[in-house]
Amino acid sequence: MRRREVPGKGKPIGEPGEFDLEQMEKETEEMLKTFYLNKKNAEFSRTKGGFLSLKLEEQFYPRVNVVRMFPFREMERYLSIRTADERSKEIGVVKDIWDVDSETRNMLREQLKLRYFTPVITKVISIKSEFGYSYWEVVTNQGACRFTVRMGGNAILHLSETRILIMDIDENRFEISDVEKLTASERRKLDLFL
Amino acid sequence: MEGEIEQRLSVSLKKVLREQGILDGKIRYVVPTDMNTGGEYADGYVIVTEKRLIAALQPPDKTKVQIFKGYRKQVQAEDMHWAYRSLPLNEIEEIHVEDCIGCNLLVVKAAEEEHTWAVFSNFHKRRMTYLARNLGEYLHSGTFRAEEVETEEYCPKCGRMYPNPHNKLCPHCVSHKSVFYRIIGYFRPYRMKMAVMMLCILASAALNLVWPYLNGTILYDYVLKKDDAFLEKVGINDGKYLVALFLVVLAMFLSKLVLLGAQIIQGIVSAQMVINVVRDMKKDIFRKMGELSISFYRNRQTGNLMTRVMSDADRVTGFFVDDAPYILVHVSTVVCSVIVMLLINWQMALLAVALFPFLLIFNILLRPRIWVAFGKRHRAESSLNHCVHDSLSGARVVKAFGQEEEEIERFFKCSNRLRRTEEVISYWQNFFHLFFNGAQELALVGVWGLGAILILRGAEGMNLGTLITFAGYVGQLQGPMRAFSQISQKWADSMNSAERMFEIMDAVPEVQEPSQSISLPVPKGELTLRHVTFGYEVNRAVLKDINLHIPAGSVIGIVGKSGVGKSTLVNLISRMYDTQEGVILLDGVDIKRLSFGELRRNVALVSQETFVFQGTIAENIAYSNPEAPLQDIINAAKLAGAHEFIMRMQDGYETMIGASGKGLSGGEKQRISIARAILANPRILILDEATASVDTETERLIQHSLNYLVQGRTTISIAHRLSTLREADYLFVVDNGRIAEQGTYEELVKKHGIFYKLLELQEKALAMKGLED
Numbered sequence: 025m026r027r028r029e030v031p032g033k034g035k036p037i038g039e040p041g042e043f044d045l046e047q048m049e050k051e052t053e054e055m056l057k058t059f060y061l062n063k064k065n066a067e068f069s070r071t072k073g074g075f076l077s078l079k080l081e082e083q084f085y086p087r088v089n090v091v092r093m094f095p096f097r098e099m100e101r102y103l104s105i106r107t108a109d110e111r112s113k114e115i116g117v118v119k120d121i122w123d124v125d126s127e128t129r130n131m132l133r134e135q136l137k138l139r140y141f142t143p144v145i146t147k148v149i150s151i152k153s154e155f156g157y158s159y160w161e162v163v164t165n166q167g168a169c170r171f172t173v174r175m176g177g178n179a180i181l182h183l184s185e186t187r188i189l190i191m192d193i194d195e196n197r198f199e200i201s202d203v204e205k206l207t208a209s210e211r212r213k214l215d216l217f218l
Numbered sequence: 219m220e221g222e223i224e225q226r227l228s229v230s231l232k233k234v235l236r237e238q239g240i241l242d243g244k245i246r247y248v249v250p251t252d253m254n255t256g257g258e259y260a261d262g263y264v265i266v267t268e269k270r271l272i273a274a275l276q277p278p279d280k281t282k283v284q285i286f287k288g289y290r291k292q293v294q295a296e297d298m299h300w301a302y303r304s305l306p307l308n309e310i311e312e313i314h315v316e317d318c319i320g321c322n323l324l325v326v327k328a329a330e331e332e333h334t335w336a337v338f339s340n341f342h343k344r345r346m347t348y349l350a351r352n353l354g355e356y357l358h359s360g361t362f363r364a365e366e367v368e369t370e371e372y373c374p375k376c377g378r379m380y381p382n383p384h385n386k387l388c389p390h391c392v393s394h395k396s397v398f399y400r401i402i403g404y405f406r407p408y409r410m411k412m413a414v415m416m417l418c419i420l421a422s423a424a425l426n427l428v429w430p431y432l433n434g435t436i437l438y439d440y441v442l443k444k445d446d447a448f449l450e451k452v453g454i455n456d457g458k459y460l461v462a463l464f465l466v467v468l469a470m471f472l473s474k475l476v477l478l479g480a481q482i483i484q485g486i487v488s489a490q491m492v493i494n495v496v497r498d499m500k501k502d503i504f505r506k507m508g509e510l511s512i513s514f515y516r517n518r519q520t521g522n523l524m525t526r527v528m529s530d531a532d533r534v535t536g537f538f539v540d541d542a543p544y545i546l547v548h549v550s551t552v553v554c555s556v557i558v559m560l561l562i563n564w565q566m567a568l569l570a571v572a573l574f575p576f577l578l579i580f581n582i583l584l585r586p587r588i589w590v591a592f593g594k595r596h597r598a599e600s601s602l603n604h605c606v607h608d609s610l611s612g613a614r615v616v617k618a619f620g621q622e623e624e625e626i627e628r629f630f631k632c633s634n635r636l637r638r639t640e641e642v643i644s645y646w647q648n649f650f651h652l653f654f655n656g657a658q659e660l661a662l663v664g665v666w667g668l669g670a671i672l673i674l675r676g677a678e679g680m681n682l683g684t685l686i687t688f689a690g691y692v693g694q695l696q697g698p699m700r701a702f703s704q705i706s707q708k709w710a711d712s713m714n715s716a717e718r719m720f721e722i723m724d725a726v727p728e729v730q731e732p733s734q735s736i737s738l739p740v741p742k743g744e745l746t747l748r749h750v751t752f753g754y755e756v757n758r759a760v761l762k763d764i765n766l767h768i769p770a771g772s773v774i775g776i777v778g779k780s781g782v783g784k785s786t787l788v789n790l791i792s793r794m795y796d797t798q799e800g801v802i803l804l805d806g807v808d809i810k811r812l813s814f815g816e817l818r819r820n821v822a823l824v825s826q827e828t829f830v831f832q833g834t835i836a837e838n839i840a841y842s843n844p845e846a847p848l849q850d851i852i853n854a855a856k857l858a859g860a861h862e863f864i865m866r867m868q869d870g871y872e873t874m875i876g877a878s879g880k881g882l883s884g885g886e887k888q889r890i891s892i893a894r895a896i897l898a899n900p901r902i903l904i905l906d907e908a909t910a911s912v913d914t915e916t917e918r919l920i921q922h923s924l925n926y927l928v929q930g931r932t933t934i935s936i937a938h939r940l941s942t943l944r945e946a947d948y949l950f951v952v953d954n955g956r957i958a959e960q961g962t963y964e965e966l967v968k969k970h971g972i973f974y975k976l977l978e979l980q981e982k983a984l985a986m987k988g989l990e991d
Binding site: 048071072073074075086087095108110111134137138139140141142153155156157159166167168169170171172192193194195196197215216 | 258285333
């Protein structure tokens with residue numbers, strides 16, 4: 025009763041030739057390859073709206089995003105340049121920021137600085153733990169900050185033995201780049217999280 | 219309302235904007251911002267009036283303190299250096315919030331170009347998202363939606379913002395006192411036992427107090443010194459010293475016997491009470507965890523939660539059983555002993571207590587350190603639990619990649635961390651013990667010395683018996699001293715665990731059962747989704763404005779690439795999560811108004827992740843209804859295509875599976891899950907990739923049996939293998955969080971859209987490789 029007439033399998037449906045397997049395989053092929061951008065093939069420029077545009081051979085992308093592939097380990101290498109639409113497709117990869125000219129380097133750095141904004145904690149004033157949360161008062165390279173961290177979750181990430189990423193309850197990020205550079209009394213305040 | 223919105227705006231900015239004539243028309247929305255485009259903190263606002271969009275910004279000022287959620291708002295001095303820009307609303311083509319890693323951008327499209335209009339931290343993300351959405355809606359409809367009620371609230375007591383606005387609990391103001399009373403609440407059912415315990419404790423305390431007098435003054439000074447006056451007082455005449463001695467020894471023996479008895483009774487009673495209280499607490503935590511929504515589990519480690527169920531309840535009771543009842547006894551012992559000592563000889567008494575104030579100060583000073591030590595141990599324990607859990611559940615992968623050694627290394631690292639924290643704790647324990655006992659021993663030596671000097675000098679009322687009695691009283695302080703040396707640690711341990719325990723118990727489930735639910739007398743299974751929008755995070759909508767209608771009794775297929783939100787959609791229907799916007803209606807009733815029982819009876823979900831519990835196959839199939847007749851279990855298994863493989867097993871339907879039993883293949887587990895859902899006999903059956911691990915033949919079989927099953931039942935099926943959806947009445951193609959296409963199989967094929975492309979790709983590619991069955 026619910027069975028329907030099913031179009032024959034394997035047979036092309038609709039007009040033949042409309043479905044281009046070759047085209048599809050070419051796309052797949054492209055997805056597998058990594059395309060590297062450098063000063064020869066890519067031309068970045070700032071847009072009026074504060075973003076970057078990219079001219080890549082004949083193609084022009086009015087707005088692209090710069091995304092780090094390894095945001096903690098490689099700050100200036102393996103930068104994925106992606107379209108800014110919802111699908112966010114990779115256009116190419118800047119393998120090393122030194123592969124592009126100095127002006128482009130500045131542009132990329134500006135974008136990264138904003139996108140990956142993470143204050144670095146230089147001084148710990150106080151950390152108080154209370155009922156499942158801890159209240160932090162710190163000084164960062166961006167000025168003094170006060171924020172709250174949920175305990176017992178994944179709010180504190182140990183990037184290495186000495187480098188810590190802290191996420192507050194809204195997931196704002198703060199970083200301690202080297203715990204050992206803090207004073208002994210600051211480390212004691214941090215003790216619970218080390 | 220307007221006044222309230224306007225009040226959020228800083229006075230100086232309002233003045234500047236008014237002077238410039240920018241702030242015209244009614245102010246609709248105001249959201250503060252905290253960054254500039256250069257990647258620095260800078261205060262600012264985004265303002266929407268009826269005519270324009272305004273962004274105002276102050277120059278960055280690193281001397282200002284940046285306040286984030288959880289802290290109290292602070293009024294900070296602001297200057298008049300406002301930079302602002304504005305855009306007439308009619309020039310806005312599009313507006314949205316973009317989520318970067320370290321900040322968020324309010325992006326406005328005007329004159330065909332996207333502009334970063336404002337930059338802000340996640341602190342303001344939620345409200346800015348609403349602003350963008352509301353303004354976007356206005357651009358379409360021309361009417362302003364009233365601003366969302368502000369959910370961020372502040373603790374009335376200390377002014378700090380609640381870390382979780384749904385759970386109005388200020389961590390700062392939940393005092394230890396209230397935690398203390400809540401724990402006491404768990405002991406209330408065992409009042410009688412408590413009373414017995416207290417009685418025993420008091421009895422032993424009283425006897426302890428008498429003891430030094432008995433074996434000191436009475437024995438030495440009265441009996442051995444043959445004090446007739448005293449003996450006559452107690453009714454022993456004629457110098458019957460041996461009788462007196464016998465009586466004293468008897469009294470000493472009896473008092474020790476009573477003491478022992480009291481201690482045994484107390485031990486038994488308290489042991490019984492503790493296990494009961496711990497069990498009650500564990501039950502409460504576990505029940506609460508069951509009530510909590512899936513979202514709660516999403517951002518917590520299993521190991522951490524396990525620690526909370528398994529160890530925290532045990533630890534909480536530690537202080538309350540081992541220490542709290544004795545505090546009174548110890549305090550009174552100390553007070554009484556000191557009074558008696560003062561009466562005997564005040565100089566020696568002062569010497570004995572001279573060190574007390576130092577101990578107190580010492581205790582207070584070190585308390586925070588101990589608190590941290592216990593917190594650290596909890597973390598280490600959690601991570602060890604997590605490590606074990608991880609490694610065991612990933613055993614297959616570990617083996618496949620030959621990483622056993624590395625796993626052992628990882629485990630060792632974690633357990634080493636735990637060892638270190640335990641070491642720190644025992645270090646403190648020993649330290650305290652040493653300190654308190656040392657002080658007491660010192661006092662004792664001092665007392666003996668001073669006493670000897672006093673006796674040598676022939677001080678009045680000073681003789682050997684008195685000195686022994688006195689020393690006995692100093693000795694009495696030993697017990698309380700040892701207890702006091704532990705009390706602050708035990709307290710820290712208990713409270714530390716209690717906080718974590720109550721944090722779970724106080725968590726408010728995001729998906730809540732309505733207080734007054736509606737019941738569906740004759741459920742039909744008709745589903746309607748209206749304007750459903752949902753994202754796991756506020757800003758990242760996975761589903762956007764979904765509208766669909768599923769008539770009762772139909773078979774629906776949901777198709778789309780992976781990650782487009784298909785599973786999310788069915789999770790919303792079974793209310794694992796609540797929609798952010800829009801409603802889901804079951805037979806015309808909002809599912810949020812149905813009780814969980816009602817909803818679960820009517821909607822059964824077979825998800826991608828199959829799970830079998832430990833038990834027999836029959837028990838697993840009858841999970842939703844353990845009372846189900848065997849005939850129904852067999853039927854369900856047959857319909858799920860599971861009967862044959864079950865019968866090939868040694869013990870048929872009573873084969874043990876799950877943790878300790880026989881292993882099942884992925885496809886077999888899936889069929890058990892389907893049988894489970896079929897037996898539940900819901901009006902709506904949701905199959906989320908439920909046949910993905912099943913071979914094609916069995917899949918056909920299941921598809922076929924579903925056709926029998928679907929009489930008067932709504933079936934929603936998500937499948938990657940499009941061929942399995944041929945028999946569906948209607949298909950929805952989800953793409954990028956939206957319904958991109960819908961129609962019958964034939965309609966979609968004719969349409970030559972996404973579905974056609976997917977189908978062609980699958981069939982052609984498979985046909986070319988000769989893989990299609």
